[in-house]
Amino acid sequence: MRALLLGTLLSAAVFAGQFMPNSACKECHPLIYEEFQSSMHANSTIFKDPIHKAVWNIHPLKKKGSYDCAACHTPAADNLQKLIAPGDVVPDENDESQNQGVSCAYCHRIKDIKIGLKQNINILNEKPKLYYGTKQDHIKSPFHEIDTSNANFLKGNVCMGCHSHKKNRFGLNLCSTNENMEIEKSECVSCHMPKVAGSVSTLKETQKHSFHGFAGAHRYNEMLSKYVDIEFLPRLEDFEIAVNSKAPHDLLLHPLRVSFLKVTVIRNGKQVFNKKEIFVRIIGSDGKPTPPWKAKEVVKDTMIKANEKRSVKFGFKLQKGDKIKAVLGYRLVKPPMLKKLNLQNDETAKKVYVLKKAEFTL
Ligand code: HEC
Ligand code: HEC
Ligand code: HEC
Ligand code: HEC
Ligand code: HEC
Incomplete structure (x- = not known):
């Protein structure tokens, strides 16, 4: 003792x-x-x-x-x-x-x-x-x-x-x-x-x-959005969107977090394509997620790393005049964890946060 x-x-x-x-x-x-x-x-x-x-x-x-x-x-x-x-x-x-x-x-x-x-x-x-x-x-x-x-x-x-x-x-x-x-x-x-x-x-x-509000994932994230750029890379057969992070650490850090890049294509006023790419770090054991006190390994890690420029390919052929909208966002708590933690009614935990938005026209 x-x-x-x-x-x-x-x-x-x-x-x-x-x-x-x-x-x-x-x-x-x-x-x-x-x-x-x-x-x-x-x-x-x-x-x-x-x-x-x-x-x-x-x-x-x-x-x-x-x-x-x-x-x-x-x-x-x-x-x-x-x-x-x-x-x-x-x-x-x-x-x-x-x-x-x-x-x-x-x-x-x-x-x-x-x-x-x-x-x-x-x-x-x-x-x-x-x-x-x-x-x-x-x-x-x-x-x-x-x-x-x-x-x-x-x-x-x-x-x-x-x-x-x-x-x-x-x-x-x-x-x-x-x-x-x-x-x-x-x-x-x-x-x-x-x-x-x-x-x-x-x-x-x-x-x-x-500033003593300590800009972060909960509060004042608008003060940090300038450290992340969204870039559009058009191609003949498809297109890419790149997230360029200048943070010296993973874009999000706590294992409860999940981040995403949502991309939609608007043609003649109608949505013709939409896809969400998930960035997440999952810890666990035997290949399955566990709470942090039981975790022995990183099961999956697609989180955007320190100073990384991550390119995501979207297998969709664009036409002239298409409008491409990209949103980089996140949640503080992964949706499957909300119920386990009894947080399904907590606004902060449920909310989708937007870190950066961009719009491009071909
Ligand atoms: C998590 C750590 C932390 C906490 C909590 C914190 N500070 Fe600070 N504070 C700092 C750091 C670091 C600096 C230096 C910032 C810099 O060099 O730009 C600083 C700077 C200051 C300064 C110097 C003037 C300025 O703005 O540059 C004052 C005064 C101050 N803090 C007062 C406070 C008071 C009062 C509180 C609570 C209401 C507080 N701090 C809470 C870390 C903290
Ligand atoms: C009676 C007034 C008064 C109170 C109360 C007070 N401070 Fe200060 N503090 C000052 C002054 C004046 C300065 C110098 C500001 C300047 O030079 O611009 C200062 C400066 C500071 C600095 C800056 C040091 C630096 O040079 O970067 C820190 C840190 C700090 N205070 C922390 C605190 C904390 C923490 C509290 C509460 C526990 C507190 N102060 C309460 C008057 C006060
Ligand atoms: C005594 C421990 C301690 C120190 C020292 C400390 N932090 Fe923190 N910090 C925490 C804890 C704990 C949290 C998480 C609070 C929570 O979400 O409940 C946190 C949260 C944060 C967040 C996230 C805010 C958000 O909106 O999500 C940022 C950003 C941060 N700290 C920056 C700093 C910086 C910059 C310094 C140094 C100037 C610092 N911290 C020093 C303990 C600390
Ligand atoms: C070049 C700017 C930059 C520097 C330097 C930086 N950060 Fe960050 N930080 C960011 C960005 C961008 C985010 C993402 C904010 C978001 O998603 O809302 C972030 C997020 C965070 C968060 C919240 C992560 C989460 O999962 O809740 C914490 C905590 C944090 N940083 C701490 C630190 C600490 C500690 C340092 C110093 C070792 C540091 N940061 C240095 C840009 C920076
Ligand atoms: C070594 C310091 C440290 C200790 C010990 C620690 N934490 Fe934290 N915790 C942090 C920091 C720093 C953050 C902010 C991380 C971020 O935002 O990425 C944080 C954030 C969190 C968050 C996210 C909060 C939110 O609002 O999103 C949870 C949940 C949490 N801690 C739970 C715990 C529990 C439970 C314990 C004790 C069993 C604990 N922590 C012990 C440093 C610590």
């Missing part, structure tokens, strides 16, 4: 401490605070993310009272290590600290990242009010100290404690942006936190600040 407990503790954040609540930042950073409230980081807990909750509900660790997910989904909890360790301490909606998500103070106190086999570990500083940042020309804050010399923050490596990789007990990588575990120069910030209009704080007027 002792050994088991120790193992679990080590896989969590090493430092358990009190974090300033997000609301403490609102007064001086109102714009950043508002954006953050709408982000998946503010909504990463089982109380606010129905998809995360649905998977937790059927997870074998739930029966053991071991909310192992907390290290990344509820990292600002006062009782983080007890939540993670097996036992009677389970997630509690009335605990304010468990409702903070990947909180402002948590993220800004990440001092270092330790590379781990199953997942990485965030090492935090021990001062509740010492925050790392990247703005060299900042003024002093009356509320907290600022340190802009942390190399992990400067290079955007700060994301790698949680997003690098997550392996299960069979060593299968369930989800990763960083397959080769090179945390240097991860550069996530340039696309997911672009500079947008509005002041960093109320105490000194600045033109711009870094």
Whole structure:
């Protein structure tokens, strides 16, 4: 038991401490605070993310009272290590600290990242009010100290404690942006936190600040669509549509996701052709899909890879004047999983999201 407990503790954040609540930042950073409230980081807990909750509900660790997910989904909890360790301490909606998500103070106190086999570990500083940042020309804050010399923050490596990789007990990588575990120069910030209009704080007027809504698959995907192009390649006998992704990771990452390219041809106002190409990564064992905790292999992987240009052939002969419409979209939860997770009535889980649309005329 002792050994088991120790193992679990080590896989969590090493430092358990009190974090300033997000609301403490609102007064001086109102714009950043508002954006953050709408982000998946503010909504990463089982109380606010129905998809995360649905998977937790059927997870074998739930029966053991071991909310192992907390290290990344509820990292600002006062009782983080007890939540993670097996036992009677389970997630509690009335605990304010468990409702903070990947909180402002948590993220800004990440001092270092330790590379781990199953997942990485965030090492935090021990001062509740010492925050790392990247703005060299900042003024002093009356509320907290600022340190802009942390190399992990400067290079955007700060994301790698949680997003690098997550392996299960069979060593299968369930989800990763960083397959080769090179945390240097991860550069996530340039696309997911672009500079947008509005002041960093109320105490000194600045033109711009870094977007804290964290553009992603749930929210603000329109900010990411410019990193994917749809190209039309006409041929004599058929035609091709290419999806050109400039993302440095798979187009979608979580194993619940499914993406598609839907193509229709309109001739004289009528639809004469339509086809959907699916891009998906399925994990499982013995060639069949399983939940992540049982998966031993990648059963199928047609997901668009990092920096890949994927061409799809459509065996259809076009005529002059044809209009070709292409839609690149996705769902957060694969349709066959909706019922299994009891999410068939959840709008976020059911919805079809559009990342990019294009129209061409021959
Ligand atoms: C190492 C950090 C880490 C741990 C531990 C972790 N997760 Fe996650 N989880 C993430 C990250 C990062 C994402 C976002 C992935 C993405 O969007 O591609 C995520 C996303 C998810 C999603 C998708 C949510 C949505 O709204 O679409 C589910 C479901 C999920 N996790 C379930 C769990 C469960 C259940 C556990 C515990 C048994 C767990 N996770 C443990 C990092 C982690
Ligand atoms: C009383 C006002 C006040 C409060 C409250 C406050 N801040 Fe700040 N903060 C500032 C000022 C002023 C700056 C400097 C802004 C500038 O130079 O443009 C700043 C800058 C920062 C920076 C930027 C560092 C950099 O240079 O990149 C971070 C990070 C930060 N604050 C985090 C927080 C967090 C997290 C909270 C809540 C826990 C918080 N702040 C609450 C006033 C405040
Ligand atoms: C403490 C762990 C942690 C850290 C550090 C972290 N994330 Fe996340 N991130 C998560 C979790 C957990 C989720 C999934 C939340 C959910 O869907 O329930 C997530 C989700 C996301 C999403 C998906 C949003 C969406 O709309 O689908 C993006 C994009 C993202 N993170 C980017 C970043 C970037 C960029 C950084 C670094 C600046 C970062 N994250 C740092 C844990 C973390
Ligand atoms: C060149 C721009 C670019 C960079 C750099 C980038 N991403 Fe992304 N990211 C994207 C695009 C495009 C998507 C797809 C968004 C969609 O489908 O709505 C995406 C999606 C995501 C998602 C959501 C995936 C899912 O399945 O829910 C997460 C999480 C994420 N990125 C994290 C990261 C992290 C962490 C880094 C740094 C290692 C990073 N990204 C670097 C462009 C980028
Ligand atoms: C997932 C990690 C993460 C979370 C959560 C987070 N930040 Fe940040 N924040 C960053 C990163 C990374 C930067 C640097 C961005 C850059 O270099 O462009 C940053 C930049 C800042 C800055 C510097 C000014 C700017 O806009 O460039 C301030 C101030 C700040 N954050 C405050 C906050 C506050 C307040 C919250 C919560 C309401 C918060 N942050 C939540 C990662 C995070």
